[in-house]
Amino acid sequence: xxxNDINSYFKLCQELIDNTLNDWLPANDTEPTKxxxxxxxxxLSGGKRVRPVLVFATxxxxxxxxxxxxxxxxxxxxxxxxSLIHDDLPAMDDDDxxxxxxxxxxxxxxxxxxxxxxxxxAMAFEILCSYGEHxxxxxxxxxxxxSIASGSQGMVGGQAIDLDSVGQQLCLDSLERMHNFKTxxxxxxxxxxxxxxxxxxxxxxxxPLRQYAKNIGLAFQVQDDIxxxxxxxxxxxxxxxxxxxxxxxxxxxxxGLEGAKQKAKELHLDSLKALDQLxxxxxxxxxxxxxxxxxxxx
Amino acid sequence: xxxNDINSYFKLCQELIDNTLNDWLPANDTEPTKxxxxxxxxxLSGGKRVRPVLVFATxxxxxxxxxxxxxxxxxxxxxxxxSLIHDDLPAMDDDDxxxxxxxxxxxxxxxxxxxxxxxxxAMAFEILCSYGEHxxxxxxxxxxxxSIASGSQGMVGGQAIDLDSVGQQLCLDSLERMHNFKTxxxxxxxxxxxxxxxxxxxxxxxxPLRQYAKNIGLAFQVQDDIxxxxxxxxxxxxxxxxxxxxxxxxxxxxxGLEGAKQKAKELHLDSLKALDQLxxxxxxxxxxxxxxxxxxxx
Numbered sequence: 001x002x003x004n005d006i007n008s009y010f011k012l013c014q015e016l017i018d019n020t021l022n023d024w025l026p027a028n029d030t031e032p033t034k035x036x037x038x039x040x041x042x043x044l045s046g047g048k049r050v051r052p053v054l055v056f057a058t059x060x061x062x063x064x065x066x067x068x069x070x071x072x073x074x075x076x077x078x079x080x081x082x083s084l085i086h087d088d089l090p091a092m093d094d095d096d097x098x099x100x101x102x103x104x105x106x107x108x109x110x111x112x113x114x115x116x117x118x119x120x121x122a123m124a125f126e127i128l129c130s131y132g133e134h135x136x137x138x139x140x141x142x143x144x145x146x147s148i149a150s151g152s153q154g155m156v157g158g159q160a161i162d163l164d165s166v167g168q169q170l171c172l173d174s175l176e177r178m179h180n181f182k183t184x185x186x187x188x189x190x191x192x193x194x195x196x197x198x199x200x201x202x203x204x205x206x207x208p209l210r211q212y213a214k215n216i217g218l219a220f221q222v223q224d225d226i227x228x229x230x231x232x233x234x235x236x237x238x239x240x241x242x243x244x245x246x247x248x249x250x251x252x253x254x255x256g257l258e259g260a261k262q263k264a265k266e267l268h269l270d271s272l273k274a275l276d277q278l279x280x281x282x283x284x285x286x287x288x289x290x291x292x293x294x295x296x297x298x
Numbered sequence: 299x300x301x302n303d304i305n306s307y308f309k310l311c312q313e314l315i316d317n318t319l320n321d322w323l324p325a326n327d328t329e330p331t332k333x334x335x336x337x338x339x340x341x342l343s344g345g346k347r348v349r350p351v352l353v354f355a356t357x358x359x360x361x362x363x364x365x366x367x368x369x370x371x372x373x374x375x376x377x378x379x380x381s382l383i384h385d386d387l388p389a390m391d392d393d394d395x396x397x398x399x400x401x402x403x404x405x406x407x408x409x410x411x412x413x414x415x416x417x418x419x420a421m422a423f424e425i426l427c428s429y430g431e432h433x434x435x436x437x438x439x440x441x442x443x444x445s446i447a448s449g450s451q452g453m454v455g456g457q458a459i460d461l462d463s464v465g466q467q468l469c470l471d472s473l474e475r476m477h478n479f480k481t482x483x484x485x486x487x488x489x490x491x492x493x494x495x496x497x498x499x500x501x502x503x504x505x506p507l508r509q510y511a512k513n514i515g516l517a518f519q520v521q522d523d524i525x526x527x528x529x530x531x532x533x534x535x536x537x538x539x540x541x542x543x544x545x546x547x548x549x550x551x552x553x554g555l556e557g558a559k560q561k562a563k564e565l566h567l568d569s570l571k572a573l574d575q576l577x578x579x580x581x582x583x584x585x586x587x588x589x590x591x592x593x594x595x596x
Contacts, residue, residue, distance in 0.1 A: 026450060035450055035458040086416060091408035110389035114412065115450075115458050118384060118419065122449035125423050129442040136434035143441060144427040151420035152324060152333055152413075160333040160413050 006288045010053055013066065017052040017077060018044065020070050024127060038108040038116040039123075043081045046099050050220070050293075051076040051190040057285035058194025058209065061278070071131035072142055072193035075124040079150045079186060082120035085113050087159060121150070134197065142196050149189035158182025162248075170249040176218065184217035208277040215271035216290050222264040223294050225250040229257060231298065264294040304586045308351055311364065315350040315375060316342065318368050322425060336406040336414040337421075341379045344397050348518070348591075349374040349488040355583040356492025356507065359576070369429035370440055370491035373422040377448045377484060380418035383411050385457060419448070432495065440494050447487035456480025460546075468547040474516065482515035506575040513569035514588050520562040521592050523548040527555060529596065562592040 021043055026036045052073035059069035066073075088095040088103040089110065096106050105113035128142055148154055158181030165178060191213040195206060229252050251260040271290040275283040319341055324334045350371035357367035364371075386393040386401040387408065394404050403411035426440055446452055456479025463476060489511040493504060527550050549558040569588040573581040 030451070032450070032455050032458040032462065034462065035455060039450065082416075086412055089412065091412060111461050112458065114384055114387065114389060115454050115461075118380075118415070119450035119454040121416065121419050122445045122452075122454065125441060126445035126449060129438055129445060136438045139438055140427055140434045143423060147420045147424035147427060151424060152330070152337065152417035153328070154420075156413050156417040156420065157330050157333060160330040160410065163409050163413075164330065164332065 006292045009057075009285065009288070010048070010292075013053045013056050013073075014049045016056075016066055016070070017049050017073055021074055021077065024074065024131070025123075034108065034112055035115055035119065038104055038112045039120060041107060042085050042104045042116060043078065043120070045101055047077075047081075049077060051080050051186060053289065054187065054190040054213075054286075055194040055197070057289055058191045059197045061281045061283050061286060062195065062198035062200055064198045068132065069194055069197040071128050071134065071139075072190075072197050074131065075128040075142070075146060076186060076190045076193060078120050078124035078127065079146065079155070082117040082124070083150075083155055083159070083186075085117040085120070089113060092159070092163065124150075135199075138196055138199055141201065142193050145189050145192050145196065149185040154181060154185035154189075155183075158185065165249055167247045168249070170254075172254055175249050175251070175254065179218055179221040180214065183221050184214060187217035187220065188213035205278065205281075208274045211274035212271045212286060212290070215267045215274065216293050219264050219267035219271065219290070220293050222251045222260055222267065223296060225252055226257065226260050226264065227296075227298065228252075268294045304590050307355075307583065307586070308346070308590075311351045311354050311371075312347045314354075314364055314368070315347050315371055319372055319375065322372065322429070323421070332406065332410055333413055333417065336402055336410045337418060339405060340383050340402045340414060341376065341418070343399055345375075345379075346594075347375060349378050349484060351587065352485065352488040352511075352584075353492040353495070355587055356489045357495045359579045359581050359584060360493065360496035360498055362496045366430065367492055367495040369426050369432065369437075370488075370495050372429065373426040373440070373444060374484060374488045374491060376418045376422035376425065377444065377453070380415040380422070381448075381453055381457070381484075383415040383418070387411060390457070390461065422448075433497075436494055436497055439499065440491050443487050443490050443494065447483040452479060452483035452487075453481075456483065463547055465545045466547070468552075470552055473547050473549070473552065477516055477519040478512065481519050482512060485515035485518065486511035503576065503579075506572045509572035509575075510569045510584060510588070513565045513572065514591055517562050517565035517569065517588070518591050520549045520558055520565065521594060523550055524555065524558050524562065525594075525596065526550075566592045 025040055025043060028037045028040055030036050055069050055073040055076060056066040060066065084098060085104045087093050088098055089105055095103055097103065103113075104116055108116070124146065125143060128139060128146065134142075150156065152160075158178055161178045162182055165174070170178070188210055191209050192206060195209055200206065228250065251263060255263055268290050272287055275287055323338055323341060326335045326338055328334050353367050353371040353374060354364040357370075358364065382396060383402045385391050386396055387403055393401055395401065401411075402414055406414070422444065423441060426437060426444065432440075448454065450458075456476055459476045460480055463472070468476070486508055489507050490504060493507055498504065526548065549561060553561060566588050570585055573585055
């Protein structure tokens with residue numbers, strides 16, 4: 001029943017974010033048309049929308065409606081979408097397949113893919129400036145959080161470390177550090193932006209939220225590594241075994257498959273401990289999402 | 299004497315922006331070090347700093363000190379720097395030389411160059427959030443202006459149109475439209491951000507400023523095209539004749555060299571007419587910059 005429930009919640013969130021982005025993104029026939037087609041193709045091709053779901057669930061924990069956190073939800077998803085386009089490029093991970101479909105550069109060419117990613121980053125900040133009802137101070141705080149999380153000491157920095165570590169023997173600490181940058185920073189930002197949407201700015205609340213975020217961010221990555229070993233290409237929507245083929249450092253490679261599964265479970269439990277410090281708020285969804293992250297099959 | 303004066307002004311502005319960016323950008327030994335080295339290499343390698351100069355000159359027209367417009371000046375320069383790195387990539391203009399030095403991807407590899415550009419865009423918004431003394435409302439207005447100007451219907455859109463038009467016969471209108479996006483949007487944003495730094499938000503002032511900006515933005519491009527024909531690689535710091543070699547549409551190709559020179563002069567005069575509407579402000583520097591743009595040798 002719980003599992004069913006979280007799936008419905010994801011579906012609800014996905015529909016809301018997909019409809020909003022569909023309305024907000026420039027139409028396919030807006031000049032330059034090829035660029036806008038590439039942008040819509042990449043953004044509106046499904047995807048789990050984990051980051052928007054985290055924004056919504058956090059905002060709801062503080063009494064907001066999902067609709068009141070849409071600026072933040074769209075912004076984090078656009079940053080995520082741009083990072084996927086650039087990560088897939090030949091000079092980076094060189095992936096042909098994303099969510100079961102040709103990647104942006106395969107479909108639209110490399111130059112358009114680079115530009116689509118660039119434009120999406122600008123759009124993330126634009127939508128955070130302009131969408132919905134927030135005070136200028138709240139928006140500014142969201143911008144600051146998002147720009148730092150996505151920059152050279154956040155998501156982009158993590159991708160740089162990741163590229164440099166292909167074929168290298170990373171210890172567990174280094175692997176963790178890389179993931180904290182590469183995926184953790186934006187997941188943490190999603191949760192902080194959810195809280196900021198509800199004008200939550202005090203550290204007594206933000207610090208446990210950040211702890212929760214760090215744990216699920218890492219759990220998400222551990223589960224990704226596990227699925228790369230145990231799942232198949234069709235279920236994943238991307239090439240199975242790609243990490244191993246590229247000699248990328250992974251949790252199963254370092255800890256063994258059982259060790260990695262144990263690690264994911266521990267991170268899940270630590271995330272729940274962090275939520276325990278937020279007893280006065282309704283963190284049920286956040287707990288449920290944490291469980292979903294380590295039990296998902298794709 | 300005037301010429302000497304504008305050169306000193308540029309030098310003063312360049313020193314201020316170079317010193318500020320040098321202080322503000324993460325050090326070479328900040329992890330990930332290769333990424334930060336690539337960022338510093340690309341940003342701190344000289345450059346005319348035309349956009350920051352425009353920010354300063356506009357802010358000064360409204361009684362500000364240059365130091366009070368540094369957030370805006372740095373932000374527009376970081377956006378410009380990221381666009382140059384990405385434009386130079388093999389999948390885009392495929393340039394090996396920039397300001398007389400190897401381009402970012404030649405020196406640091408393609409993946410790092412893509413990431414350096416991505417990180418610089420995030421940094422532009424970060425510095426606009428955090429540097430100097432501005433109200434949240436003013437910062438937000440600057441963010442909105444900059445994100446739109448650099449996005450799919452601004453600078454990035456212009457680059458997309460540019461790539462699509464290589465080898466095509468563009469008419470003058472289409473060429474102008476492309477440049478208005480590709481370089482015009484960020485030049486206009488620089489001037490608007492200079493005004494916003496001085497909390498100028500009324501259309502009676504912003505409209506003539508935007509007219510001035512459109513004219514000098516286009517004049518800048520016309521002069522670039524002229525120099526690509528008349529100058530040499532050493533003076534330019536980039537490959538002379540590159541436009542022609544790539545069969546790119548240019549003003550000299552469409553209007554002839556003399557026609558292009560005449561066009562630059564007309565745009566300069568129109569920019570001065572726009573400034574005439576701002577009689578109560580000290581627009582001397584802006585007029586001087588307009589003249590500099592069409593008389594520069596590189």
